[in-house]
Amino acid sequence: MTARTFLLACFTLGSAFAAEFKANDYGAKPGEGNNTEAIQKAIDAAAEAGGGTVVFDEGLYPSGALFVKSGVTLHLDEGVTIQAIQDDALYPDKPTRVAGLEMEWPAALVNVYEEENVKITGKGAIDGNGKYWWHKFWGEDGKSGMLGPYRDKGLRWAVDYDCKRVRALAVFKSKNVDIRDVSVLRSGFWSITLTYSEKVVVDGVKIRANIGGFGPSSDGVDIDSSKDVLVQNCDIDCNDDNICLKAGRDSDGLRVNRPCEDITIRNCITRSGHGMLTLGSETSGGIRNVTVENITAIGTSNGVRIKSARVRGGGAENIKLTGLKMIGVANPLQFELNWYPAYSYPEIPDHVDQDNMPRHWKVLTTRVDPPEKGIPMVRNIEIRDLHATGADTAIHANAYPEKPMTGIRLRNVTIEAKEAGQISNAADWSFEDVTLRVVGGGEVKLENCEGVEPPATGELSREEWKAAKEKAGDADHGAVQLGVGNDSDDE
Numbered sequence: 001m002t003a004r005t006f007l008l009a010c011f012t013l014g015s016a017f018a019a020e021f022k023a024n025d026y027g028a029k030p031g032e033g034n035n036t037e038a039i040q041k042a043i044d045a046a047a048e049a050g051g052g053t054v055v056f057d058e059g060l061y062p063s064g065a066l067f068v069k070s071g072v073t074l075h076l077d078e079g080v081t082i083q084a085i086q087d088d089a090l091y092p093d094k095p096t097r098v099a100g101l102e103m104e105w106p107a108a109l110v111n112v113y114e115e116e117n118v119k120i121t122g123k124g125a126i127d128g129n130g131k132y133w134w135h136k137f138w139g140e141d142g143k144s145g146m147l148g149p150y151r152d153k154g155l156r157w158a159v160d161y162d163c164k165r166v167r168a169l170a171v172f173k174s175k176n177v178d179i180r181d182v183s184v185l186r187s188g189f190w191s192i193t194l195t196y197s198e199k200v201v202v203d204g205v206k207i208r209a210n211i212g213g214f215g216p217s218s219d220g221v222d223i224d225s226s227k228d229v230l231v232q233n234c235d236i237d238c239n240d241d242n243i244c245l246k247a248g249r250d251s252d253g254l255r256v257n258r259p260c261e262d263i264t265i266r267n268c269i270t271r272s273g274h275g276m277l278t279l280g281s282e283t284s285g286g287i288r289n290v291t292v293e294n295i296t297a298i299g300t301s302n303g304v305r306i307k308s309a310r311v312r313g314g315g316a317e318n319i320k321l322t323g324l325k326m327i328g329v330a331n332p333l334q335f336e337l338n339w340y341p342a343y344s345y346p347e348i349p350d351h352v353d354q355d356n357m358p359r360h361w362k363v364l365t366t367r368v369d370p371p372e373k374g375i376p377m378v379r380n381i382e383i384r385d386l387h388a389t390g391a392d393t394a395i396h397a398n399a400y401p402e403k404p405m406t407g408i409r410l411r412n413v414t415i416e417a418k419e420a421g422q423i424s425n426a427a428d429w430s431f432e433d434v435t436l437r438v439v440g441g442g443e444v445k446l447e448n449c450e451g452v453e454p455p456a457t458g459e460l461s462r463e464e465w466k467a468a469k470e471k472a473g474d475a476d477h478g479a480v481q482l483g484v485g486n487d488s489d490d491e
Helices: 003-018 036-048 131-138 147-152 250-256 359-364 462-471
Strands: 020-022 052-055 059-063 072-075 080-084 093-098 101-106 110-113 116-121 125-127 169-172 175-180 183-185 192-195 198-203 206-208 221-224 227-232 235-237 243-246 260-270 277-280 287-298 302-307 315-327 331-336 377-398 405-439 445-450 456-460
Touching: 020 036, 036 052, 036 059, 036 072, 093 169, 101 250, 101 359, 110 116, 169 175, 192 198, 221 227, 221 260, 243 260, 243 287, 250 359, 277 287, 277 315, 302 315, 302 377, 331 405, 377 462, 405 462, 456 462
Parallel strands: 020 052, 052 072, 059 080, 072 116, 080 125, 110 169, 116 175, 125 183, 169 192, 175 198, 183 206, 192 221, 198 227, 206 235, 221 243, 227 260, 235 260, 243 277, 260 287, 277 302, 287 315, 302 331, 315 377, 331 377, 377 405, 405 445, 405 456
Antiparallel strands: 093 101
16 A cells, blocks of 8 residues: 555545434434434444444433444533433343353443444443342342342352343453543443453543442443553542453463453542452453553542452463552552452352253353462562552452462552551562551561561551541442442452
8 A cells, every 4th residue: 555545545534434423313312212223223324334423412312232333433422321221131142251251241231342443432421220230139128139049049159140230331352442531320230341352542431330329340440351451531439340450260261361461540530449450350361561550549448459269360460550549448458369259169059950050150160270270370560659548457468378479569658557467478579668557556467478578667546547537438438338338349
């Protein structure tokens, strides 16, 4: 291709993208009703024209699953909302991966599925209208959903896969996707998921999952076995991990063996939720080459969080974090590689007919062979310029004797907490200009550690600690304080 031909092609592509396709001209009507077919017609017309922008008159548009095609921009101006209709039949099952397992799962409200060069933009909203799916899991009374019976039958590990809940926005096996400025509200499950995708930008997005209640597993942004992803300028309030990196679970994740890599996260705020930044628990394909800069967490349960299990395999490495501010974060540094045993180590109860159980139950309970392949490795993590107040436990780290957590570097860190915490099964840690101020004093406890000298500690008054907790509005953040959150921490 000559330079002139290339420039002409770029000009033609730009012109195509400039064309507008108003969904209302294809039959979309704000208010009651089902706009799925009309909006999809506008999207398809834009795609067939070689690209274009789908726009809307102001209003709320109830819809089922929508599929944004290659070359299309879905633009939601301020005052435009696409809202999920609470009807499972409107979200067809599609091959995907969810919670580390490849399986059929309902399409999201807005999908980018095996496409390229897609944009989702504007100051409008994607409203997951998720309370129907929240109640499906917990029950309207917090007791009568699927969770209780499954737990009673020894199947706590299976309910998240069987209780199919609709996500707000999902990107799957796609490339060159921009998601900018939109608000994503009260998703039925994870808010934004990026799976098996490359070159994705999530910029200026506001996530508000906890409108009118607290949805189980309402993660903010989940990046699953994807590459070259930028998340920046986002504000995330949810009821599970705020920003989470994943790479597959157990035998199925090890089979796929696809890493989550080359990820940049910067200039974000996290509020209610279980992890400012979480790595795992799906670590099988490996999480690596992650850069995090200038993140503020206000009342988030955990700050930098790593979770895995003895059967996950893979791990996390080459992670650099700098400029972290945590206000009222209970656990600023929470590294637990034997996480949530009731969920992480599934066993088939005797009462289950194994010949007729769901296929994904068989996959979930397939043993990793050899077993040592399942032990995750966490290494080479640098955390600089972290300041935390109003914490409960400054640091918790627990790995395995066979694979200690190694090469952790903390520099210019101050944490004010109720207690110092503990480090177990670790090697080659360094603390430079690190100070923990702890109520009543006390040092970090070490267990089976080599080359780890605990950081300096100073005393913090209980009054100072309480004041910091109150400053964060601790009682108003997170479902745990409301007595409903412990079982939402699923994935």
